[in-house]
Amino acid sequence: MLFLFAKQLRYLKFSACKPNSRCLSKSARFKRTITTNMDSNFIFRQFFEKESSTFTYLLADKPSKEAVLIDPVLETVARDLGQIKDLGLILKYAINTHMHADHITGTGKLKEVTSTDADKPCVSVISKVSGAKADEYVSEGSKIQFGPYFLEVRETPGHTNGCVTYVDHQHRMVFTGDALLIRGCGRTDFQEGDPGVLFDMVHSKILSLDSDYLIYPAHDYTGRSVSSVDEEKRLNPRMTKTKEEFVQFMNEMKLDYPKKIDLALPWNKVCGIQELVNL
Numbered sequence: 001m002l003f004l005f006a007k008q009l010r011y012l013k014f015s016a017c018k019p020n021s022r023c024l025s026k027s028a029r030f031k032r033t034i035t036t037n038m039d040s041n042f043i044f045r046q047f048f049e050k051e052s053s054t055f056t057y058l059l060a061d062k063p064s065k066e067a068v069l070i071d072p073v074l075e076t077v078a079r080d081l082g083q084i085k086d087l088g089l090i091l092k093y094a095i096n097t098h099m100h101a102d103h104i105t106g107t108g109k110l111k112e113v114t115s116t117d118a119d120k121p122c123v124s125v126i127s128k129v130s131g132a133k134a135d136e137y138v139s140e141g142s143k144i145q146f147g148p149y150f151l152e153v154r155e156t157p158g159h160t161n162g163c164v165t166y167v168d169h170q171h172r173m174v175f176t177g178d179a180l181l182i183r184g185c186g187r188t189d190f191q192e193g194d195p196g197v198l199f200d201m202v203h204s205k206i207l208s209l210d211s212d213y214l215i216y217p218a219h220d221y222t223g224r225s226v227s228s229v230d231e232e233k234r235l236n237p238r239m240t241k242t243k244e245e246f247v248q249f250m251n252e253m254k255l256d257y258p259k260k261i262d263l264a265l266p267w268n269k270v271c272g273i274q275e276l277v278n279l
Contacts, residue, residue: 061147072106095125097177108272130162158198159186195250
């Protein structure tokens with residue numbers, strides 16, 4: 001029996017390729033892809049805030065120490081800054097994918113804390129059409145540079161007018177905000193929501209990327225953390241509908257009023273800076 005098992009192992013290991021051939025197993029091709037997409041100077045961290053189920057993302061370049069935070073949350077600013085300090089980084093940008101309604105952005109607090117550092121305070125960033133205050137505004141085709149890396153901005157309205165998606169082509173990652181979630185999408189029943197626009201934007205700006213791009217959303221409510229363009233094109237129950245079916249489905253949804261919207265929107269319109277909320 002041991003001899004038979006050994007023969008089976010040899011068969012499994014070598015039957016897919018002839019001697020001296022160049023073919024690779026699926027796992028080998030996958031490993032090569034991951035190795036190609038990442039490099040030793042690139043830092044990436046994914047954080048989670050449990051009350052609003054929000055993901056915050058840290059991207060950085062080791063040699064220059066320049067770092068970017070995507071969708072920071074007020075309650076977890078200390079955690080984010082602690083990680084940045086531990087890694088010896090300098091926060092260059094605090095950016096939002098849109099003006100959130102379910103939590104208060106941490107960009108104002110980040111600006112306040114980093115203003116006392118020897119380095120200049122971080123720069124807050126949001127879409128030009130979001131209606132929110134920020135140090136810098138982005139639109140279609142803008143680039144956010146940190147070290148030798150950059151994020152390309154793609155406008156993806158439909159959840160709100162100011163939604164943008166950030167694409168890291170070098171590492172084949174896409175940060176979709178609320179426009180596209182894992183097996184879902186953002187709601188379209190408030191804040192300038194438009195299901196037809198959202199459907200078109202997701203398909204033309206996100207799902208048009210190569211199938212191996214990894215999708216990192218702003219939220220997940222079921223314990224998942226990452227997907228891919230390939231998965232969402234095949235498995236997203238909303239985005240696999242026709243446009244007409246999708247619009248009807250979204251218009252017929254009966255969703256609860258966001259519990260923090262009345263608190264979050266006034267803060268987020270002023271970049272989460274408390275002193276400006278009641279002005």
